[in-house]
Amino acid sequence: MGGLYELLLHGKPLFTRTMIEDAEKIWTDVNTGVLVQGAEYKVPVHFDHDHSEKVSLQVPECASDQQRVLDFDDYQTVCKHIAANSTVRPAFSLRTIPSRHLRDKTCFIQPSDEVTWETLREEWERNPASQRLKMLIDRHADRLQHVDQIVCFALGALDKTRKREYTQHLAACTIRDALEGPPGCSGGKKIAKILAQDPTYCDNCTSILLRSTGIETTTGFEGTLQVTENTLVVCISPSAPICQMLADLAFEAGRKMPIAMLCNDIDDDNYDEQNHHLSPHPARYPTADGPTQRLIEYKNACVEDIFTDFPDNITFDGHRYTSAEDWRADPPPVGPRMESVYAKETGERIEQLKAESRICVRGRNRSLFGDLRLYVRKGGGG
Ligand SMILES: C[S@@+](CC[C@H](N)C(=O)[O-])C[C@H]1O[C@@H](n2cnc3c(N)ncnc32)[C@H](O)[C@@H]1O
Numbered sequence: 001m002g003g004l005y006e007l008l009l010h011g012k013p014l015f016t017r018t019m020i021e022d023a024e025k026i027w028t029d030v031n032t033g034v035l036v037q038g039a040e041y042k043v044p045v046h047f048d049h050d051h052s053e054k055v056s057l058q059v060p061e062c063a064s065d066q067q068r069v070l071d072f073d074d075y076q077t078v079c080k081h082i083a084a085n086s087t088v089r090p091a092f093s094l095r096t097i098p099s100r101h102l103r104d105k106t107c108f109i110q111p112s113d114e115v116t117w118e119t120l121r122e123e124w125e126r127n128p129a130s131q132r133l134k135m136l137i138d139r140h141a142d143r144l145q146h147v148d149q150i151v152c153f154a155l156g157a158l159d160k161t162r163k164r165e166y167t168q169h170l171a172a173c174t175i176r177d178a179l180e181g182p183p184g185c186s187g188g189k190k191i192a193k194i195l196a197q198d199p200t201y202c203d204n205c206t207s208i209l210l211r212s213t214g215i216e217t218t219t220g221f222e223g224t225l226q227v228t229e230n231t232l233v234v235c236i237s238p239s240a241p242i243c244q245m246l247a248d249l250a251f252e253a254g255r256k257m258p259i260a261m262l263c264n265d266i267d268d269d270n271y272d273e274q275n276h277h278l279s280p281h282p283a284r285y286p287t288a289d290g291p292t293q294r295l296i297e298y299k300n301a302c303v304e305d306i307f308t309d310f311p312d313n314i315t316f317d318g319h320r321y322t323s324a325e326d327w328r329a330d331p332p333p334v335g336p337r338m339e340s341v342y343a344k345e346t347g348e349r350i351e352q353l354k355a356e357s358r359i360c361v362r363g364r365n366r367s368l369f370g371d372l373r374l375y376v377r378k379g380g381g382g
Pocket of ligand 1: 153154155156157165200
């Protein structure tokens with residue numbers, strides 16, 4: 001399978017600038033009403049390196065409590081299709097998903113709400129993770145001195161009932177402030193902008209973020225196209241293969257990857273080099289932004305630090321993990337996999353393990369960031 005995959009790619013990147021620009025154009029046309037529901041749009045196919053072959057798709061229906069997303073196949077999905085012998089696949093397609101954000105207007109603060117963006121900001125400033133993030137940036141100050149912009153991906157639409165999204169945006173501001181240094185300090189620098197890309201921002205999210213944080217937003221692919229080697233990228237649990245794309249676009253342009261990325265772990269432990277895809281690992285959740293050869297090369301060219309607000313008190317008393325480190329090495333086998341992972345246990349014991357595991361998962365979900373890494377290119381920028 002790896003052989004066929006190699007043959008189809010000829011060492012070329014799966015994601016190309018032309019492909020992303022095509023996506024951006026279609027996305028703009030749909031959002032400005034040039035392409036309406038039912039209209040035909042044409043999408044390049046994978047492995048067609050001169051971009052001459054296209055398939056026709058139709059703009060799907062979208063109700064007022066739904067939103068459109070433009071989905072890209074990641075490397076791992078493409079590998080699966082090669083295995084199934086179906087290689088002519090659209091590189092991306094429009095689909096609609098239910099949107100709690102639009103339905104419940106989660107970014108509109110009412111006078112009766114206990115939470116405001118200001119209270120969340122104060123909470124973040126008191127959170128020890130905020131200080132740790134600042135110290136982390138300070139520790140790498142020399143290597144980060146050429147950063148001129150911050151581009152964020154997948155931080156999500158604002159939701160007053162969840163702290164994660166807004167706090168993740170505030171964390172991008174903490175990084176900017178740490179890079180710029182205190183106002184008026186000698187040797188201080190200016191970060192030109194923070195741009196955040198997520199298809200789920202509504203107009204209200206956009207104006208709140210600009211007003212309260214100075215962050216500019218895009219629902220299209222402007223962020224992907226604007227990343228350069230002097231960018232610091234923040235990308236947290238995306239449901240699109242963002243880091244895979246950034247690595248391919250840098251390779252295609254013959255430039256270096258971003259100076260730094262604060263993102264999920266680039267997991268080379270479970271990477272099957274021969275087949276260029278993630279080897280099946282029963283205990284791991286599949287991710288939309290798994291490792292690729294180019295991302296692993298980037299990881300190897302970087303110094304790496306953990307940034308997490310992940311709880312330390314994980315004590316699942318099943319067979320394998322009792323601490324945060326154990327969890328990282330071997331996350332909980334929850335749900336349907338439990339029966340196969342613990343095939344020799346009785347039904348009652350499995351139920352007990354499931355219950356304990358759920359408590360751990362809930363503990364983890366109290367975290368605002370999960371388990372992130374800061375990758376900083378050893379050579380720095382410039
Ligand atoms: C699992 S959520 C993570 C949200 C938040 N970062 C968190 O940790 O809770 C995945 C996010 O990826 C976003 N996403 C999907 N496609 C994207 C794209 N092409 N560019 C940027 N973000 C995207 C989704 O809209 C969603 O907000």
